[in-house]
Amino acid sequence: MASETPIKNLAHERIVFTNRVLVAALLLVAVSAVLGARLYYLQIVQRQYYDTRSNDNRMRVLPVAPVRGLIYGRNGVLLADNVASYRLDVVPEQVHHMNATLKRLSSIVPLSPEKIKDFKERVRNSARFDPVPLAYDLTPRQVARFEVNRQDFPGVDIHAGLSRDYPQGKTAAHVVGYVGGITARDLKRVDPSLYRGTSHIGKTGVEHSYEHVLHGTPGSKIVEANAEGRTLRRLQSDPSSPGENLYLTLDVHLQRVAEQALGDNAGAVVAIAPDTGDILAMVSKPSFNPQPFVDGISQAHYHALLHDTGNPLFDRAIRGQYPPGSTIKPFMALAGLGTDGGKNIHQRFCPGYYRLPHVSYVWHGWKRWGHGHVDLHKAIVQSCDIYFYDLAHDLGIQDIDHWLGRFGFGRPTGVDLPGEESGVLPSQKWKLAHLGKPWYPGDTLNAGIGQGYWLVTPLQLAHAVATLSRRGHGMKPHIVYAEQNPRTGKRRLIKPQPLPPVKLPHQDWQRVLNAMQDVIKSPHGTAHRIDKGLTYTMAGKTGTAQVRGNSRDEGDTASNDKSIPKKYRNQALFIAFAPVDHPKIAIAVIVEHGGEGGAVAAPIARKVADAFFAEHPNERHPGS
């Protein structure tokens, strides 16, 4: 064999080598073919799959939150605004050392231990990859300092956006309401897909009841993000459409006047334009500053507000329920006139007390020595309890219930605000259902002077007065009068809604209205003190509702004595409208534990009416 020869055979060696190279070259070709086939498989056969994976890698679909509609007063005063704000967001997943990062951040943005504690609490309750807000309302200086040092803070980012701002502060805070961070409960009442990019949602007031109008329609954007998740550029976007602006019926100036007129008292003032049902002013005192709720109120702050004895978060105007006291008397008079052809309306004698046959209890009037002979007019002007005890007794609770129900008592007015209470219009049915007790004749007497089981909200009372002032032609009260498309500026007016009228002969209305005018005009009227300097005609009715269980109504000195604790003092009420012939404003005032209605509540109504006519001088004498 050649290979066994000791002497080297050069030619043989060359052939062996060439063969080996050929085999290797063939092998290389085969391997290259395998590589090529694999590339073909990846790039042609599986291309679709890998293309999708590649796009999944880089593209993120992000929701674009719509711009929330603004809220204006009727004169264009801004009540809820959107202001540019910078927020510091932290994505927990991307932060390597949370404590060290927070410590370094605190040199840029002030972070109190309480804030950090709260932040960590929220981190625990959210997904690792979701940004958690750490600080709101950064100043431009803070933003600049963060941007310069941004590389030291992986996972921390500035979010520039719009934040809700309430420039009027405490004014109309209950009506406007506020927005707050969306909770799981909020998402149950809205379509969550519309809220993916939205951080805040209306919690109370108009912000809540008009959430669907204010919110707008979200858009989306497809962005390219790198492996760290940082957005690099926008590939495509579907713009959001902003929410509608709202114009409230509220006259912010009048609102302020009413607020100031209430002073430090707790209570409510509601002013309605009778012709339209527009709520011109709606004050609940004490009020609160809505701003902290937007930025995430601290536990301590919220706790303090919630347990404040003045209960500032409580909207007394639509949720506060008070006995109406004597303010119910004009309505009782109308019930009397309307029932059985007015046969129960006649002169009565008032000895200062009232008794029922076979009942030992004695009902006292507010005037110990009595009013003597009293007709309907005098009964209203001087607020004679005895007259209305007897009238109530003659009418019976069913007729009272029937007639007063037509003025809207005992059920929500349907105002476009959340959480309205219905009050209580006493009836046999109601008592049985709620107290499980039968109706006694004495209950009817108490109902006749707005005591006993009676409860009304200030809004209900104002609405009832407005209805009365228009001789039964009530309008549904409402707080929003127009929605505005922010792009076109076009306003869509919300039509006033007339309610089924309360029908009575003209002269019956006139009798009651005249009596109500004399409450102020007549020297014997319980609100005569506000007559001085009146440049327009005004009609009203005082009310002083007892808090403790005494049976007497107005003038109970024991209940008005400044020496007794305030919480046991009577509630002062006053209802009014003006001008008498063509009413442009109807007002209800309730001052909690204010004392006597004529002394405390009536001057407040006068101030509100004065301010209204100062603004609308032509409305003083609309006929002339």
Place this chain on the structure above:
Amino acid sequence: MRFLPNTQTNDIQAADSANQRVTLTAWLAQFHLDAPLLLFTLAICMLGLFVLYSADGEKLGLVYAQGERLVLGLGVMAAVAQIPPEWFKTAGPWLYALGLILLAVTLVLGDINKGAQRWINLGLFTFQPAEIMKLAMPMTLALYLHHRPIPPRWRHLAVALIILVIPVFMIAEQPDLGTALLIACAGALVIYLAGLRWRIMLGILLVVAALAPLVWLKLHDYQRQRIMIFLNPSLDPLGAGYHITQSKIAIGSGGLFGKGWLNGTQAQLDFLPESATDFIFAVYAEEAGLLGALLLIFLYAGMVLRGLWIAVNGRDSFQRLLAGSLALTFSVYVIVNIGMVIGVLPVVGVPLPLVSYGGTSMVTLLATLGMLMSIHTHRRMLTT
């Protein structure tokens, strides 16, 4: 016969262009440079710089650094090409000895780099002693086997295996399994080309297969993990399997024509790790598509085939063995890198020759090309 002026003119033109080609080749040969090898090299290197610019996020930093190394490497290549092949015979054992000493030094006091001791700091620059072995191993084995009978006797084979195994083990100890296997491969290719009987080769392969479980036990955890993940990338899609998954996404999404230069989202957006170094082929395949990938493979194939042509035409057995081994080793680099990036081979740290960003290996590779040029260009001068 009819006189056909047109044909004649064409013939003259053809001859002219042929002459010109010959002239360029001859002109380059004066400087001991091989024209085809040089053209393939420059084409691949230029392509590499463009891909690197894209892989590094459209920054010039790495491109400049790579360009500098390329100039240095091409200089080294040209220099090596001037050396007569006879000198390689002399230099082989010395280089081999130097390599062994440096490897020993590295093992004892080498700098810690990525948990592995591979680098030696010479004050001015650091380099991997393993790189020397890439040259020294085929030189020494070719020298040892070139005057032995064909096929090699058992004792010669034993000596050759010892020469091969010692540095390979030292490099594997560093641990740098990829380089160790490549150097073992370079040595084994010399033995194969020297005419080792097929049945003995088969026997060795069987022994290696039998020893595989032992090797498995010797492997470091991360090496075992790499192999496990190669076998099943979904085992760890966000950890070690992430490389290969993202690499496949990059390549697959490139399609037939690619996404276009600088438009590869996988690399540009940092989804693809090691995009400038070991996984640069994925960047290229994403942006240039299947056609571009095949073009690059053809360029490499052309280069390797030219190397094998040089080997077949080697003047003596030493030159043939050396040139053949160098050319085939080069192809192994390419295949191992691309195979790893497209997910048919496990992830081993082997760069894509002349394209991946990285220092010493680039210079070493260009030096081996210089050796091939030297072997080819000196042959003609000596024979004529």
